[in-house]
Amino acid sequence: MTRIDLSATPGLLELLFTEGQLEELRSLGELHLHLDPAHLATELAGSTLDVVVTTWATPPVREWTGGRAPKLLAHTGGTVRPLFGDDGVPAGCFVVQASAAMADGVAELALAMCLVLLRRLHTFDRALHGAEGWSAVADVHGRELAHQRIGIVGASRTGRAFIRMLAGVGALKIRVYDPYLTMAEAARLGVGKSDLIELLEWTDVLVLHAPVTPETTGMIGPDEFALLRDGAVVVNTARAALMDEAALVAEARSGRLHFGLDVFHHEPLPVNSPLLALNNVYIAPHRGAATVEARHQQGQIVLDEIARFQKGHPLHHPVTPELYHQLS
Numbered sequence: 001m002t003r004i005d006l007s008a009t010p011g012l013l014e015l016l017f018t019e020g021q022l023e024e025l026r027s028l029g030e031l032h033l034h035l036d037p038a039h040l041a042t043e044l045a046g047s048t049l050d051v052v053v054t055t056w057a058t059p060p061v062r063e064w065t066g067g068r069a070p071k072l073l074a075h076t077g078g079t080v081r082p083l084f085g086d087d088g089v090p091a092g093c094f095v096v097q098a099s100a101a102m103a104d105g106v107a108e109l110a111l112a113m114c115l116v117l118l119r120r121l122h123t124f125d126r127a128l129h130g131a132e133g134w135s136a137v138a139d140v141h142g143r144e145l146a147h148q149r150i151g152i153v154g155a156s157r158t159g160r161a162f163i164r165m166l167a168g169v170g171a172l173k174i175r176v177y178d179p180y181l182t183m184a185e186a187a188r189l190g191v192g193k194s195d196l197i198e199l200l201e202w203t204d205v206l207v208l209h210a211p212v213t214p215e216t217t218g219m220i221g222p223d224e225f226a227l228l229r230d231g232a233v234v235v236n237t238a239r240a241a242l243m244d245e246a247a248l249v250a251e252a253r254s255g256r257l258h259f260g261l262d263v264f265h266h267e268p269l270p271v272n273s274p275l276l277a278l279n280n281v282y283i284a285p286h287r288g289a290a291t292v293e294a295r296h297q298q299g300q301i302v303l304d305e306i307a308r309f310q311k312g313h314p315l316h317h318p319v320t321p322e323l324y325h326q327l328s
Helices: 009-017 019-028 036-044 081-088 100-118 121-129 157-168 181-189 195-202 222-227 243-252 291-312
Strands: 003-007 030-034 051-054 072-075 096-097 150-153 175-179 203-206 233-236 260-261 282-285
Touching: 003 019, 003 036, 003 233, 009 291, 019 030, 019 291, 030 036, 036 081, 051 291, 072 291, 096 181, 100 121, 100 157, 100 203, 100 233, 100 282, 100 291, 150 157, 157 175, 175 195, 175 282, 195 203, 222 243
Parallel strands: 003 030, 003 051, 051 072, 072 096, 150 175, 150 203, 203 233, 233 260, 260 282
Antiparallel strands: none
16 A cells, blocks of 8 residues: 655644545555654654655655655645755656645735735725825826736746736736747737846736746846836735845835735845835735635645556646756
């Protein structure tokens, strides 16, 4: 019988797997729960590593494998870089991850931030809760998303989910920068393909959906921000490292642009962060994928991938050595 080791905390286990899903997991093999990450290496010592299910609480693999490679490592989260580091996927180990479950939630938050910023809902809320009151914003007018030029950086799973959602609000002027996106695929998605400079000069709403790689780290810096028109909206629900931190703070302080941010260079966001005092910055505490539906779907993806692996069927969410270096 296949041995299945699941590394989590009690809270993550409850969040990611319903009782029914745990029963399904037990039907796939001999399930061993490891609910204290500090004891994982000791508990796995001498065991055969058939299938290992990992979570955000799981330590890096080098700390608990003892030089062995699991036959299948099924990660309930998105990026597997915290598990493997610069070493990448080891030989003889199949790796899958569940980022597909999070795409809709993150894309939905990005869409919500676009609407909040364009319709100035954050401005209205702060005025009405504060001393300024109704009269201070009575003449403020918003903009409709369907009429904006929307520039997307990254045709990732989340980027594509965002494109799909834009159709629901009638947005037609959409361009994407992604060096891996072909013209044929852009046409299939119903978007234009652009280089980064052209995109920044053209867009009214810039939305980041790219992974963090050596090529994308700091890709939006002072020169790139300067290309955006006054009043443009910038939304980042992807990774903070896509933007240069000093340039972000400087642009936000200038008041020239409007920002929707769910990710930060330092998390939790420090209480003395200058971003917290700015009325043109709308902030969420890195909760883009934090929905009940996404978490249970993450668990289901892992279950389905284990079943495919056991049957020798093609995996739907593999992280190959080649793909590893394109992921966040």
